[in-house]
Amino acid sequence: MVEAQQKRKRVRNGGNSLEMAQFIDAGSNKIKKRIRDLERLLTRKRDSLPDTIIVEKERTLEALRLELENAQLRTRIRRNAKKYHMVRFFERKKALRRYKQALKAVEESEGDQKCKEDLVQKSIDLCYVVNFPKAEKYIALYPTNDGDTASIKTEGKRTAFRDLVAKQLKEGTLPVSLEDILSGKKLDKEGVGMTLEAVGADQKPDIVDSAPEDDEFFE
Numbered sequence: 611m612v613e614a615q616q617k618r619k620r621v622r623n624g625g626n627s628l629e630m631a632q633f634i635d636a637g638s639n640k641i642k643k644r645i646r647d648l649e650r651l652l653t654r655k656r657d658s659l660p661d662t663i664i665v666e667k668e669r670t671l672e673a674l675r676l677e678l679e680n681a682q683l684r685t686r687i688r689r690n691a692k693k694y695h696m697v698r699f700f701e702r703k704k705a706l707r708r709y710k711q712a713l714k715a716v717e718e719s720e721g722d723q724k725c726k727e728d729l730v731q732k733s734i735d736l737c738y739v740v741n742f743p744k745a746e747k748y749i750a751l752y753p754t755n756d757g758d759t760a761s762i763k764t765e766g767k768r769t770a771f772r773d774l775v776a777k778q779l780k781e782g783t784l785p786v787s788l789e790d791i792l793s794g795k796k797l798d799k800e801g802v803g804m805t806l807e808a809v810g811a812d813q814k815p816d817i818v819d820s821a822p823e824d825d826e827f828f829e
Contacts, residue, residue: 629670630670630673630674630677633674633677634677635680635681635684636677636681637681638678638681638682638685641674641677641678641681642678644674645671645674645675645678648667648670648671648674649671651667652664652667652668652671683745686744686745687744687745690744690745690746690747690748691744693748694747694748697748697750698739698742698748701739701750701751701752702736702739702740704752705732705735705736705738705739705751706736706791708732708735708736709729709732709733709735709736711732712725712728712729712731712732713729713732715728715729716729733779733788734772734775734776734779735751735772736788736791737775737778737779737784737786737787737788737791738751738771738772738775739751740786740791740796740797741775741778741784741785741786741797742771744797749764749767749768749771750768751768751772785797
C-alpha cells in the first residue's frame with residue numbers, strides 16, 4: 611500500500627496539474643485514450659514544439675501511465691472482492707474458530723509446548739485470510755481437492771504467501787495485526803493487503819484471474 615501511495619503522490623505532482631486533475635481516479639479507458647493522444651502528439655510534432663511544451667507533455671504522460679496503473683489496480687481489487695468474497699468469508703470464520711480452539715487447548719493444557727506451536731500456526735492461518743493481497747487471485751487456505759493437478763501447482767504459491775504472513779506476524783508488520791483481527795477489524799478500503807516483495811517471482815500468483823474452473827475456491 612505504501613508503494614501505491616507513493617505512486618499516487620508522484621502522479622499528483624507530475625505533469626500539468628490542471629490537466630491531470632480530470633484523470634485522478636478516472637477509468638482506464640479515459641486514461642488510455644489521453645495517453646494515446648499525447649503519444650501521437652509527441653511523435654508527430656516533436657520537432658516543431660517548444661522544448662518547454664515537450665517536457666510538460668512528457669511529464670504528464672508519465673503521470674498518466676502511473677495513474678493508469680492505479681486505475682487497473684482498483685479494477686482488479688473490485689473484481690477480486692466480488693469473486694472471492696464468499697470463500698474469504700467462510701475461510702475467515704473457519705480460521706477464527708480453529709484459532710479459538712487452539713487457544714483454549716493452550717489454556718487447558720497449562721502451556722503445553724505442542725499446543726503453543728499449534729496456536730502459532732492457527733494465528734498464521736487467520737492472518738493469512740485477512741491480509742491476503744486484494745489485487746491477487748485468492749489462493750484458498752483450505753482447498754477442497756488437494757489431490758488434483760491445479761492444487762499441486764499452486765501449493766508452492768500458497769506456502770510462499772503463508773511464510774510471508776508468518777514473517778510479518780513475527781515482525782509485527784502485517785497490515786492488520788492479529789490483535790486487530792481478534793477485535794473484528796479487517797483491511798480498510800484503501801488497504802490492499804500484505805506486500806509481495808518477499809515472494810519469489812516464480813511463486814507470485816498471476817495478477818490476471820484465470821478461468822472459473824481454475825479458481826482456487828474449488829480446489
